[in-house]
Amino acid sequence: MTEFEVRNPATAAVIDTVHDHTAEEAAAQVDAAQAAFEQWRTVAPRKRAEILMAAHRGMLDDAERLRDIIVAENGKSQADAAAEVAYAAEFFRWYAEEAVRAPGEYGVAPAGGVRNVVTRRPVGVAVLITPWNFPAAMATRKIAPALAAGCTVLLKPASETPLTALAIAEILQQAGVPEGTVQVAASSSASKVVSAWLADDRVRKLSFTGSTGVGRRLLAQCAERVVNTSMELGGNAPFIVTADADVEAAVEGAMVAKFRNSGQACTAANRFYVHADVAEEFVAAFGRRIEQLQLGDPAAGAAIGPVIHARAAAEIRELIDGAVAQGARIAHQAALPEGEGLDHEAFVAPTLLADVPADADILGQEIFGPVAPVVVYTDEEDMLRRANDAEVGLSSYVYAGNLQHAMQIGEKLEAGMVGVNRGIVSDPSAPFGGVKQAGIGREGGSFGIEEFTEVQYLSVDWSAV
Numbered sequence: 001m002t003e004f005e006v007r008n009p010a011t012a013a014v015i016d017t018v019h020d021h022t023a024e025e026a027a028a029q030v031d032a033a034q035a036a037f038e039q040w041r042t043v044a045p046r047k048r049a050e051i052l053m054a055a056h057r058g059m060l061d062d063a064e065r066l067r068d069i070i071v072a073e074n075g076k077s078q079a080d081a082a083a084e085v086a087y088a089a090e091f092f093r094w095y096a097e098e099a100v101r102a103p104g105e106y107g108v109a110p111a112g113g114v115r116n117v118v119t120r121r122p123v124g125v126a127v128l129i130t131p132w133n134f135p136a137a138m139a140t141r142k143i144a145p146a147l148a149a150g151c152t153v154l155l156k157p158a159s160e161t162p163l164t165a166l167a168i169a170e171i172l173q174q175a176g177v178p179e180g181t182v183q184v185a186a187s188s189s190a191s192k193v194v195s196a197w198l199a200d201d202r203v204r205k206l207s208f209t210g211s212t213g214v215g216r217r218l219l220a221q222c223a224e225r226v227v228n229t230s231m232e233l234g235g236n237a238p239f240i241v242t243a244d245a246d247v248e249a250a251v252e253g254a255m256v257a258k259f260r261n262s263g264q265a266c267t268a269a270n271r272f273y274v275h276a277d278v279a280e281e282f283v284a285a286f287g288r289r290i291e292q293l294q295l296g297d298p299a300a301g302a303a304i305g306p307v308i309h310a311r312a313a314a315e316i317r318e319l320i321d322g323a324v325a326q327g328a329r330i331a332h333q334a335a336l337p338e339g340e341g342l343d344h345e346a347f348v349a350p351t352l353l354a355d356v357p358a359d360a361d362i363l364g365q366e367i368f369g370p371v372a373p374v375v376v377y378t379d380e381e382d383m384l385r386r387a388n389d390a391e392v393g394l395s396s397y398v399y400a401g402n403l404q405h406a407m408q409i410g411e412k413l414e415a416g417m418v419g420v421n422r423g424i425v426s427d428p429s430a431p432f433g434g435v436k437q438a439g440i441g442r443e444g445g446s447f448g449i450e451e452f453t454e455v456q457y458l459s460v461d462w463s464a465v
Helices: 024-042 043-062 065-074 079-099 135-151 162-175 190-198 213-225 247-263 275-290 310-325 380-387 405-413 445-450
Strands: 003-008 014-019 105-108 112-121 126-128 151-154 182-184 203-209 228-232 237-241 267-274 329-335 350-356 371-377 395-399 417-420 452-461
Touching: 014 065, 014 151, 014 162, 024 126, 024 151, 024 190, 024 395, 043 065, 043 079, 043 135, 043 162, 065 079, 065 105, 065 162, 079 135, 126 135, 126 190, 135 151, 135 162, 135 203, 135 445, 151 190, 162 182, 182 329, 190 203, 190 213, 203 213, 213 228, 213 445, 228 395, 237 247, 237 380, 247 267, 247 275, 247 371, 247 395, 267 275, 267 380, 275 329, 275 350, 310 350, 380 405, 395 405, 405 417
Parallel strands: 126 151, 126 203, 151 182, 203 228, 237 267, 237 395, 267 371, 350 371, 395 417
Antiparallel strands: 003 014, 105 112, 112 452, 329 350
16 A cells, blocks of 8 residues: 655644545545435425534544644644634534525416426535645535535645545544545555546536636536536735735734735735835835744644745745745845754745835746745735736725725626635635636535536426316
């Protein structure tokens, strides 16, 4: 049996080994998923809801262990990991409640003599592909609505963080999910496993969270069989601070929007557009907060851990160097950790870049790290044009003193989600997703379960006897 190693990003130490699924094993999983689907789809919505509620309780009861797993394999702080576990568990509760509210329609056809009945049915076996940055939440955000709808799932977690997914699968089993209904394939070769799944006619759904580039390739693969797809892809979120904004509140929001999970979030603030009237104050206050950040091993309580690995850290440092070469300056920076036992190459100092040219290369790509480039603006229309000048439109943030003005800006932004005077947008009860090349479909809210259903219309003869 072949295995692969899972390493702690903070120390580079091996924390566990995991079975490395082959393409042949993945193909066999479809057999089990299809067999389970024939049974699971007939389970009463109330029963599915009760199982999901049991999974919610199971995650909360096991929250400390799950937190420690995430800290170990992902490298995020204990506070961030604990918040993720609570957030992830909430999807099981939310979709337990949605499972019993399947929408439908009944009506009389305009011509008479016919009754139209419209229902939703589960799409079938669903392939779920999740990233490493939120190994619990990205899994439950897909698993919960799929199970609520009556689908069975094949989960491919990131090879960097498979332990969290395996722990959640255990909790689901303990909650009463039937065998074969939720299967995990941890693998060092994602393409082989996913290709084996998508080549099977019985796989009817793909839900993917990851980079836009990989999403494009998966869409092309799905096009061969016209597989139902949901895509949550990359982000390049602008964070806008207007002249009348509460600067202190904006800084507080910026700290969350930028440095949660060391900036490794698709919703992370990527570009800061700050009005000239408050730019100096914002940069100074934001910079002071950044310089106070303590980096180190999150298992020892550090507020900021490493990025996922040394390769990612090197790429982020290259972005900083490139911005400086184009005229930006490092205005504020936190201190890197010292001492033995750490993989120092995986740590990036949280950095505030000031005097960033409006056309700097760093503004055109997803940083995915703890770097905040600040662009000063005076012309709002020009700023909005630049804010919208991105191939992706996932999230945006607006801080303004006048709420109506903030809402007006928000409506002009080409983004699926806008945080208005707050630095976080994710909520299980709300639709999560983007526009343009940021993705297709929505997760969360009542929209999330729809992604795992198909509409069926029954035309019933109602002619007079």
